[in-house]
Amino acid sequence: RKEVEQDPGPFNVPEGATVAFNCTYSNSASQSFFWYRQDCRKEPKLLMSVYSSGNEDGRFTAQLNRASQYISLLIRDSKLSDSATYLCVVNFIHSGGYQKVTFGIGTKLQVIP
């Protein structure tokens, strides 16, 4: 089983739609979780951290379910500019302070006019 699993998509959705991505992780001791966005031929950029209580940033909502070991990202009112690949990232911090960062393969979103 991969450490972090994502559906690679692509997810093709019309403008204005709501779309959700899930990501599962295998290490139950993982401590921090993130969603990154990567545009074609660009570097990944931090979209948002994911907190246990769920957190929202504008049209984006992230949730964490530690019991089932998955995180989710919900995008409401999709815009053409949301078209990108969304990477799920899971961190495990060793006692020495080193963080093991594991990236999912990414889910590709294409928003269609």
Place this chain on the structure above:
Amino acid sequence: NAGVTQTPKFQVLKTGQSMTLQCAQDMNHNSMYWYRQDPGMGLRLIYYSASEGTTDKGEVPNGYNVSRLNKREFSLRLESAAPSQTSVYFCASSGKRTSVEFPSYEQYFGPGTRLTVT
């Protein structure tokens, strides 16, 4: 504030040639990383440096060496390039940030180097 910078942006090498990819960050981060990204494979860690003066192997270190020159700079060297090393290389840095819930180590990436080995 440039964040993370990488040079060069593009490079074409012949098999057996050597080169060094340069990376620098101005965020005073302790940790720095080198990744490669290939289609269908996602990001894979080549080497990392948890702090100045230390380096460790990641998932795919074979064929690469690194140097943490100082806190700002972390270079990746290909001693004898092979076609299998054709990829996009990203450097990243991270520093501890105390967030609402847990210590957060968000990573910031450079723009990448597109390397082709023929």
